Amino acid sequence: MALPLDDLRERVRAALGPDILVADDPRYARDDGAEGPFPPGLVVRPTATDQVGELVRLCHDLAVPLSPRGAGTGTVGGCLADHGGVVLDLAALTSLEIDERSLLAEAQPGVINADLQAAAEARGLFYPPDPASLKKCSLGGNVATNAGGPRACKYGVTGNFVLGLDVVTGTGQALRVGHRSIKGVTGYNLAGLLVGSEGTLGVITGCTFRLLPLPACAVTLLASFADEAAACAAVHACQTGGVVPAALEFADRVCTRVLRESGALATPPEAGALLWVEIDGDTAGLDASIRRAADRCREAGALTVDVAEDPATRARLWDVRRALSHTLRALWPRKVSEDVAVPLSKLPALTAAARELGQRHGLDIASFGHAGDGNLHVNVLYDPAAPDVVRRVDHAVADLFKITVDLGGTLSGEHGIGISKRQFMPLEQSAPLRNLQLDLKRAWDPRNILNPGKIFPPD
Numbered sequence: 446m447a448l449p450l451d452d453l454r455e456r457v458r459a460a461l462g463p464d465i466l467v468a469d470d471p472r473y474a475r476d477d478g479a480e481g482p483f484p485p486g487l488v489v490r491p492t493a494t495d496q497v498g499e500l501v502r503l504c505h506d507l508a509v510p511l512s513p514r515g516a517g518t519g520t521v522g523g524c525l526a527d528h529g530g531v532v533l534d535l536a537a538l539t540s541l542e543i544d545e546r547s548l549l550a551e552a553q554p555g556v557i558n559a560d561l562q563a564a565a566e567a568r569g570l571f572y573p574p575d576p577a578s579l580k581k582c583s584l585g586g587n588v589a590t591n592a593g594g595p596r597a598c599k600y601g602v603t604g605n606f607v608l609g610l611d612v613v614t615g616t617g618q619a620l621r622v623g624h625r626s627i628k629g630v631t632g633y634n635l636a637g638l639l640v641g642s643e644g645t646l647g648v649i650t651g652c653t654f655r656l657l658p659l660p661a662c663a664v665t666l667l668a669s670f671a672d673e674a675a676a677c678a679a680v681h682a683c684q685t686g687g688v689v690p691a692a693l694e695f696a697d698r699v700c701t702r703v704l705r706e707s708g709a710l711a712t713p714p715e716a717g718a719l720l721w722v723e724i725d726g727d728t729a730g731l732d733a734s735i736r737r738a739a740d741r742c743r744e745a746g747a748l749t750v751d752v753a754e755d756p757a758t759r760a761r762l763w764d765v766r767r768a769l770s771h772t773l774r775a776l777w778p779r780k781v782s783e784d785v786a787v788p789l790s791k792l793p794a795l796t797a798a799a800r801e802l803g804q805r806h807g808l809d810i811a812s813f814g815h816a817g818d819g820n821l822h823v824n825v826l827y828d829p830a831a832p833d834v835v836r837r838v839d840h841a842v843a844d845l846f847k848i849t850v851d852l853g854g855t856l857s858g859e860h861g862i863g864i865s866k867r868q869f870m871p872l873e874q875s876a877p878l879r880n881l882q883l884d885l886k887r888a889w890d891p892r893n894i895l896n897p898g899k900i901f902p903p904d
């Protein structure tokens with residue numbers, strides 16, 4: 446049935462003014478993943494939070510589907526209007542206040558992650574969640590996907606820093622959930638439910654984040670290894686050998702070769718895996734921690750261990766790591782990127798399985814990611830002109846999910862399910878569990894207008 450978009454457009458114009466409507470823009474048809482293009486029927490860009498409630502109410506009245514959008518850096522099609530309805534662009538809601546004495550930040554959803562980090566640091570405070578997309582992604586998107594990043598290894602993911610949220614439900618009702626105190630256990634943890642709900646339960650219009658004192662200093666080690674197994678052994682040795690890494694990031698042999706050949710990193714030719722180890726904390730004791738981390742890496746067989754203390758060298762090492770996804774994308778015509786996660790003890794098995802999948806299906810596969818959390822970005826790299834390649838890629842991805850779940854892992858460590866992975870949900874979650882979650886969705890969004898059909902596959 447055709448959506449009543451003309452009617453909706455007129456009602457939006459009458460209630461909220463013409464300026465809130467955005468003219469056709471092809472950017473809204475895609476995010477950073479492979480889904481789409483899905484051109485939306487209507488794009489709305491509010492400049493005040495009360496406009497969000499009014500808009501959702503209008504969509505609810507006419508049963509028009511709506512997809513919240515932050516910065517569109519998601520990789521699973523979560524912010525796309527695959528239903529042809531409304532995209533609600535929250536990027537213009539950018540107010541940010543730091544409450545220094547309470548160690549809190551109050552942010553609207555369109556604030557960019559890096560801007561919160563910089564504002565906190567300017568006051569000697571620290572907002573740890575650092576997705577590799579931090580210079581572009583929005584805090585609303587981070588909350589909706591429970592984004593992680595390298596520092597999740599020590600500090601946790603976005604959800605560990607969310608104290609309270611302002612939210613608009615699928616009927617257009619504005620609610621405040623959670624609290625502004627650091628602790629708070631009154632009622633159900635509804636802020637926790639909204640974290641990672643991928644825009645299916647409510648639209649987040651305000652976030653209260655906890656901040657930490659800024660660590661006095663940080664040092665980055667880059668260690669190279671002959672192969673992935675040795676790097677995984679070093680991850681285990683660091684975590685059980687008296688090192689408290691802020692980040693432990695991994696790159697496999699394909700990534701290591703690409704970084705060496707592009708000149709991004711000077712690693713020995715025999716290196717087949719890399720680890721970035723970040724140590725932060727008080728100046729006193731840091732030298733001992735660095736020594737311990739370097740020793741653990743060498744005991745696990747490191748070929749080289751380079752220590753970077755000055756901010757410029759550290760920043761460059763992290764820029765190389767954060768750019769890895771785009772570096773690979775520039776070298777192969779197509780890239781399908783998954784973000785599976787397994788219990789830490791299964792990380793060596795997962796890295797080996799990813800490599801073996803490439804051999805089995807005749808595909809290039811490059812893995813990198815958050816080894817300290819057991820969260821690996823497995824990238825299938827291919828040329829769409831190669832014979833039978835789409836079928837082989839599909840099989841490799843399906844095999845990867847099956848292996849991950851068999852290892853006790855999960856389909857997504859941080860990117861979410863969205864459109865791209867919903868067909869695989871039955872591998873990990875039973876029908877009763879899905880139905881319980883759909884019951885929750887009905888309570889928040891009775892007409893099923895918020896990102897309908899995402900996360901959970903139809904029967």
Ligand SMILES: Cc1cc2nc3c(=O)[nH]c(=O)nc-3n(C[C@H](O)[C@H](O)[C@H](O)COP(=O)(O)OP(=O)(O)OC[C@H]3O[C@@H](n4cnc5c(N)ncnc54)[C@H](O)[C@@H]3O)c2cc1C
Nearest residue numbers: 515516517518519523577583585586589592593644649859
């Ligand atoms: C190069 C690159 C590196 C990345 N690295 C990481 C990483 O290290 N860790 C990580 O976790 N992710 C990473 N990502 C994925 C992505 O950046 C994150 O998922 C991020 O949190 C998405 O934020 P966004 O503002 O772009 O959200 P969008 O892509 O706009 O939306 C993502 C989802 O959130 C929903 N949403 C957005 N805003 C709201 C809101 N206000 N209320 C309700 N729902 C909302 C959308 O409907 C959608 O389902 C990376 C992506 C890229 C391109």
